[in-house]
Amino acid sequence: MIRIRKGAEADLYLTEFSALYFPWNSEKVLIKKRISKGYRQPELDHELRQRRTIHEAKLLHEAKAYVHTPVLYEIDTEDCTITMEYVEGARAKDDMTEDMAEEIGACIARLHEGGIVHGDLTTSNIILKGSRIYFIDFGLGEVTTEIEPQAVDLHLLKQALESTHYTHWRKLWKKILEGYKTRSGSHDVIKRIREIEKRGRYSKR
Amino acid sequence: MICLGIESTAHTFGVGIVTEDEVLANESDSYSGVGIHPREAADHHAEVAGRVLKQALKKADIGVTDTDVVSFSKGPGLGPCLRIAATCARTISLQSGIPIVGVNHCIAHVEVGRWVTEACDPVTLYVSGGNTQIIAYAGGRYRVFGETLDIGIGNMQDIFGREAGLPFPCYREMDKMVRTGVYIPGLPYTVKGNDFSFSGLLTQALKMVQEHTVENAAKSLMENAYAMVVEATERAMAHTEKTELLLTGGVAASPRLQEMCCTMCRERDASFYVPPHSLCRDNGAMIAHQGLLEYSHGKRMRLEDTVVSQKWRTDEVEITWR
Numbered sequence: 001m002i003r004i005r006k007g008a009e010a011d012l013y014l015t016e017f018s019a020l021y022f023p024w025n026s027e028k029v030l031i032k033k034r035i036s037k038g039y040r041q042p043e044l045d046h047e048l049r050q051r052r053t054i055h056e057a058k059l060l061h062e063a064k065a066y067v068h069t070p071v072l073y074e075i076d077t078e079d080c081t082i083t084m085e086y087v088e089g090a091r092a093k094d095d096m097t098e099d100m101a102e103e104i105g106a107c108i109a110r111l112h113e114g115g116i117v118h119g120d121l122t123t124s125n126i127i128l129k130g131s132r133i134y135f136i137d138f139g140l141g142e143v144t145t146e147i148e149p150q151a152v153d154l155h156l157l158k159q160a161l162e163s164t165h166y167t168h169w170r171k172l173w174k175k176i177l178e179g180y181k182t183r184s185g186s187h188d189v190i191k192r193i194r195e196i197e198k199r200g201r202y203s204k205r
Numbered sequence: 206m207i208c209l210g211i212e213s214t215a216h217t218f219g220v221g222i223v224t225e226d227e228v229l230a231n232e233s234d235s236y237s238g239v240g241i242h243p244r245e246a247a248d249h250h251a252e253v254a255g256r257v258l259k260q261a262l263k264k265a266d267i268g269v270t271d272t273d274v275v276s277f278s279k280g281p282g283l284g285p286c287l288r289i290a291a292t293c294a295r296t297i298s299l300q301s302g303i304p305i306v307g308v309n310h311c312i313a314h315v316e317v318g319r320w321v322t323e324a325c326d327p328v329t330l331y332v333s334g335g336n337t338q339i340i341a342y343a344g345g346r347y348r349v350f351g352e353t354l355d356i357g358i359g360n361m362q363d364i365f366g367r368e369a370g371l372p373f374p375c376y377r378e379m380d381k382m383v384r385t386g387v388y389i390p391g392l393p394y395t396v397k398g399n400d401f402s403f404s405g406l407l408t409q410a411l412k413m414v415q416e417h418t419v420e421n422a423a424k425s426l427m428e429n430a431y432a433m434v435v436e437a438t439e440r441a442m443a444h445t446e447k448t449e450l451l452l453t454g455g456v457a458a459s460p461r462l463q464e465m466c467c468t469m470c471r472e473r474d475a476s477f478y479v480p481p482h483s484l485c486r487d488n489g490a491m492i493a494h495q496g497l498l499e500y501s502h503g504k505r506m507r508l509e510d511t512v513v514s515q516k517w518r519t520d521e522v523e524i525t526w527r
Contacts, residue, residue, distance in 0.1 A: 006473065008443035009436070038472055039465035040432040043390040120398045124444060140398065152354075156398035162520075163348040164444075199354060 001031070009052070009139070010034045014086060021073070028086035029073065032056075034139075049080040052139035057082050059116060059138035066110040068134045087136070089129030093164060096123060100133070101172040105179020107133055108154065113183045117142040117149045122160035147185075151192035154180065158193070206501065209261070209272040209297070210493025213290035214282025214310045215335060216241060218250040220261035221490030222272070223497060229265035231483055231490040232257050239373045240363065241334075247285035254293050261489065270301050276496020279307030280514035282335075287513035290492075295511060306504050307511050308495040310487075311519045312347055315340055316498060317491035318451045322478035328447050330438045330466065333454035333487070334359035337434060339399065339441045340519055342527065348520045350441035351399030358430055359456045361403040365426060368411050369419045376459070379423050383461045386424025389417060394429050399440050401433040431462045435469050448475045457485040502526040 001019075005012040013031040020029060034049040057075045060082075074083040092100065104126060111118065118125070119140030127134040142149050157176065161169040180186050207229070212219040219233035234257050236249040262268065277294035280287060291307070298305035315329045328350070329340040337358045339351035356364075359376075366375025392409050395402045410426035438450065452466050457479055470477040484491060502525045 006443075008440040037432075037436070037469070039435050039468040041388045041390070041428050043388065044394065044429065044432060047390065048394065122398065122444065140396065152397050156400065159349075159399070163343060163350055166344045166346065166348070196354070 009037075009049075017073075020083065028088065030070070030084055030086040032082045032084070034080040050077055053077060053080045053082060055141060056137070056139040059141040059143070060084070060136075062143070063111060063114075063116050063135060063138065066114040066116065067107045068132050069138075070134065070136060087127050087129055087134045089127045089132075089134065091124055092126035092128060092133075093123040095128065096165065096172060098171055098175045100128065101175035102179040103133055105176035106182050107135065107179075108157070108176070109180045109183035109186060111135070112145075112150045112153070112189070113185075115143055115145045117144055117153045119149075119153065121153055121157040123157075123164060147188050147192050148196075150189045151196055154189065155193050155196050206273045206497060207265075207267065207271060208274045208276055208493045208497035208500065209269070210308075210489045210491070210496050211258075211275070211277040211290040211293050212310070212487055212489045212492045213247075213250045213286050214278050214280070214487060215286055216246060217487040218253055218257055218289065219487060219489035219492075220257050221488060221493040222261055222265040222267065223490055223493040225497065225501075228484075228490045228494075229267070230261040231488055232261040232264060233488060237374075239367060241283070243283040243285045246283065247289055250286055250289040254289060258293065269297055270303075272297075272301075272303055274304050274306060274496055274500040276306045276308050276492050276500070277511075278310040278313065278492050279511070280310065280517035282310060282513075282515060284513065284515045287515065291511055291513050295508060298508070304500065304505060305508070305511060306496045306500050306506055307513075308492055308499060309517055309519065309522045310492075311336060311338065311340065312522055313491040313495035314453045314485075315347060315451065317484050317494045318453045318478065318480045320494055321480045321484055322451065324449045324451045324476070324478040326447060327449035327451035327478065328438060328442045328445060329451045329453060330434060330457075331454045332358050332434065332452070332456035332462070334363065334456075336454060337401075337403075338519065339434075339438050341441060341445045341447060342524070343445060345524055345527075346520050347522065347524065349518075350445065351401070351437040354397065354400050354402040355404045356407075358403060358434065359454075361407050361430065362427070362456070365407060365410060365423065369414050369422070371419070376456075379427060380459055380461065382420045382423040383427045383459075386418075386420040388428050389413065389421055389425045392425050392429050394433060396433050396436055399437050399444070401437055403430060403433075406430060406433075427459075427461065431459070431465050435462075435465045438466070439469050439473065442473070442475060450475055450477050452477070452479045453485045455486045458482050498526050
């Protein structure tokens with residue numbers, strides 16, 4: 001088992017399915033372990049890690065009805081780990097085209113229509129594998145059909161684009177919205193994004 | 206080169222005098238009311254401006270005409286307050302024929318931190334009354350990687366203190382409570398991606414006061430609020446792949462927040478920096494340093510360009526010096 005990434009809230013380990021379960025599958029398996037943070041209160045720390053682990057597993061599963069997500073193998077709520085399929089591909093952070101942006105927008109539209117809000121939509125959490133777009137990291141997600149969290153979801157993605165893809169974020173954002181507009185009720189959500197931005201500090205009103 | 210900088214975005218009217226190598230003077234006087242009334246604060250600034258300026262010049266042992274450039278905080282901040290520093294700077298500039306430069310307050314916080322600590326390319330957690338932002342340099346700009354969706358963390362603390370009947374300013378009392386209080390789990394913890402929001406947490410903490418002691422409610426409130434900003438900061442560090450954290454702003458003085466940042470950095474092998482308090486809080490020296498930095502990199506302003514900019518966003522500033 002090797003650690004492949006030390007993220008902000010979790011460490012990612014890579015191993016093989018055969019090493020954990022049955023020998024007849026040589027697929028790669030990812031173990032996501034939410035690590036304890038020494039800076040916060042132990043009760044808060046445990047509650048957050050446990051809640052996010054359960055939540056993430058639940059949403060990874062439920063989201064399957066609308067978009068591609070990794071296959072779940074095992075959840076440990078005490079150790080706060082999720083064992084899942086390893087999706088080998090490029091992060092949208094490193095490689096995003098306008099066509100992809102439109103498809104990503106359509107994916108988010110399906111998720112939202114299905115009542116799932118991702119909660120941490122950055123381009124690091126979207127993986128491109130062949131022609132498939134995978135969504136990972138549902139730890140901050142919510143099951144809701146309310147407009148506000150859906151709009152916050154998109155607002156976060158917009159900010160991620162603005163700060164990471166600064167050269168061409170406007171075009172990407174436009175495409176994402178085009179993709180998103182495929183769902184019913186998209187108008188209200190997009191309108192709400194503007195309202196959220198107005199609430200921010202020093203925004204143009 | 207000597208630069209005289211004037212700060213007056215909110216509570217504090219400050220005058221700083223710096224060279225490339227050191228702070229010669231950093232004097233200030235703060236408006237002290239409960240909360241802040243922009244016009245009254247501006248009246249305060251106008252009243253103390255002359256005295257603070259004289260103090261700073263005396264401390265630095267120079268005359269106004271010895272300075273090479275005068276800078277002021279052009280924004281963001283409260284309009285009436287901002288205008289006082291701008292007016293002072295324009296007067297000095299016109300009277301003594303010294304070039305004038307208006308600078309961004311938030312970026313001055315970051316740059317003075319980079320100047321006085323060993324941080325080179327940090328993620329900056331800027332926490333104050335009005336501002337709570339996570340700033341990092343990427344692609345030629347200082348970009349905001351996370352910020353409060355409603356009120357600043359200091360503002361939240363002030364409202365809690367006022368409603369709970371603590372004497373103003375309440376932060377000293379509350380810092381103590383954070384150390385001695387008992388943490389009660391259950392308050393909201395609102396992190397949305399890299400952003401956070403404090404209003405729900407504040408409401409619930411105020412409700413908690415009815416059932417628990419103010420001390421324990423304050424402890425629980427601040428533990429959650431600090432944990433939220435530290436978590437978002439850590440996410441920004443992971444996302445930008447930077448390995449330094451600079452903590453600044455008035456709230457940076459909180460021992461508990463410093464401790465939490467320090468722990469977070471240690472756990473991810475990052476370096477942690479906090480400038481001395483006199484340069485973390487709103488102050489003139491940071492404006493002077495920023496003015497010097499921009500002037501020496503070719504920034505020039507005509508008098509017509511020195512209009513204050515209340516809602517000047519961090520990522521709108523063109524960075525010529527990095």
